[in-house]
Amino acid sequence: MEFLSQSQCRIQTDVAGFITDAEAASRPLLNLTPKGARGKDLLPFFLRDRELVAAEMRRVLQNRTEVRRIVTEFKPRERRALPVEVTVSQLDPMTLEWRFRFLPPASNAPTRRSAPHRAGESLNPDRVLDG
8 A cells, every 4th residue: 555655744734724735745644646735624634533633733833832642543535544643843823734654553443344243243343433
């Protein structure tokens, strides 16, 4: 898979979280070209912990501090979610820098079921994603 070829990438957003610049290495993260990514809201790409990420983004803006090690899932457009570690920092009063480090998929990560549950089969709800 393409995302394994790069282990890190950087994306810049305005203070509202809209992408203003994305390096070429961010293409597999977003499933968009850097040009196509401009103007897109970054927060909806966070599959889990979206509100936590938004709160940390506000904290960076208020305190001008760097937030370290937000580990979450990031969902590229029309692709499966990727585990990432995100660091957010403020470059200037109008720009945030998001640094992403791709993490290896967890062996106990939730998986989608493609077949319906069968009688007698153990179904662990912690391993199944909705929808």
